[in-house]
Amino acid sequence: MANKAQAQRERLEALLEETRLYPPTQEFRKQANWNDAFVYERARKDVESFWAERAESLAWIKRWDKVLDWKPPAAKWFVGGKLNVTYNCVDRHAASTRRDKAAIIWEGEPGDSRVLTFGALEREVNRCANALKSLGVKKGDRVAVYMGMTPELPVTLLACAKIGAPHSVVFGGFSAESLRERINDAQAKVLVTADGAWRRGNVVLLKANADEALRGAPSVEKVIVLRRVGDKAPCAMQRPRDLWWHDLVDKAQDQCAPEAMDSEDVLYILYTSGTTGKPKGVVHTSAGYLLGTSVTHRAIFDVKESDVYWCTADIGWVTGHSYIVYGPLANGCTSLMYEGSLDYPDRGRFWQIVAKYGVNILYTAPTAIRTFMRWGTDWPNQHDLSSLRVLGTVGEPINPEAWMWYHKNIGRERCPIVDTWWQTETGMILISPLPGLTATKPGSATKPFPGIEAEVLDERGRPVGPGGGGYLVLTRPWPAMFRTIYGDPERYERQYWSRFPGKYFTGDGAKVDADGYFWLLGRVDDVMNVSGHRISTFEVESALVDHDAVAEAAVIGKTHEVKGQGIAAFVTLKEGVTASDKLKHELREHVARKIGALARPDDVFFTLELPKTRSAKIMRRLLRDIAEGQVLGDTTTLADPGVVAKLKTQYEEEGLVD
């Protein structure tokens, strides 16, 4: 961990010089949903009634008996309560004055768009729910979802939640093999997919990947296929397994009673990368998750009834689950979803969408902001961005320069920025400014949300004083926290709750400054953060050694100006295999095929040997020193210190150090 610590120290030093402070304007403060600072104190004193009061605004089938049952690390929230998440997100709004209000605005490629009102969404969701039922899906059965960003994706999620079938969404950029692994782990009964998806004018072959995945996934009995790209993709329907969405869903009945779900019934499973090669199925349950996402959404984005809110994430990730689908819709908010990419058809696409729909709240990722920075201000300047009121970021630490650029060029110095820290596991935002209350500092996620207690600890579990760096932990349960790892409760305990007993270990480094502000410093484990996507070094290593030419591989995250981190792979080849540029290319493509394009290494470096300790452990931290062009850290535990010195010289000679 030493050179990670060094990188973090450097970020820390840079941040310590950051003294700019942006308090909310009087005007913003006055109109803000949350503008009484007492809320922090109130939540600290009695966290259970703080959440219980807010839970009153959800629609319950049966009220809870007990707010929290906490036997670390097992948490149950709203024990004994019953509700239906979809009823809360859709039906109750459809039955109100919001019936004709836009629930989902969809901006598609190429040139498609569609608006679903709460009334229309209710009917679509019911049809989809009835279609799933007709395939034998019952409460508790898992439904895998592998789709692009079309309205049918949130419709499917909400249909699953309506009938109590946990969904497991697999991001459309993942490979057949990654899909198969996730389907098998969840033992999904049905898969919902599409013939293809649009990506920069090209087609992503979803159904072909799904077919390949299903060759080794016997739990799946039926497949629903949405026609999205038509004759642009080959789509072999396998009868009687495969059914077209338009045959099945469009013809289904549009009434469906919501299933009464226990507060703690599973809402969904979502796979994320951990510190081993095997992705973890993060399990979220119903009531606490719905409450946590909706309350934070309303408070942090200061959402108003007539707002158009746009979170640019893909629903394949947790940000899309919590802040495109569940949180916003529970609040009866208009949620915009976009199918395409940043630069298609041109680099002004985001700003054109903001202007077209009069977007009021924009929630995006630092990697996107850094890309926009590179493209220059002409693009946003060509569009009317005056509708924007609040700007958000998520996914990775934001550097103060990118924060300032966002503030100046997108927010025109009027819009508060909320830098929101959270994780797939936390389900909801946990550290963030409240835009009407918090004076923001560029690069800081500021303070834990009311009711959340976070600490920074040293190696031995002692709190680190102001200014010092350490491990970020959470010391109290929160409603939207994940409850377990699907099928592996032991891993849940071991990985998250035993490093500092009774405390949740986030895997992130952080520091708290003298004002009590949190500054996130990046992961302290073997998880990389590439363009805001979590990828484990072990996953990429396993994909590399799976190739016939490779003997051994060591993978590290290397600082990248736009992506946050890029992937660098050090590879030794088998006897008799010759290193070549062609092989490099082939290995990169092999990883993309095995995992998905998001895991494609930026650099592959061939070496005769990898630096190892005397007990044969690969020393990744030294590889990181090499890749970052740093002075080598401690090499005394190496079996052969000569290996690493030679490697460093070769690496520099190849010009791979930026």
Ligand code: WTA
């Ligand atoms: C990182 C995404 C700094 C962090 C919601 C965390 C952040 C991981 C921030 C979770 C932020 C997320 N500042 N770092 N505002 N938000 N991270 O599970 O390292 O895809 O542990 O959830 O992203 O990524 P995940």
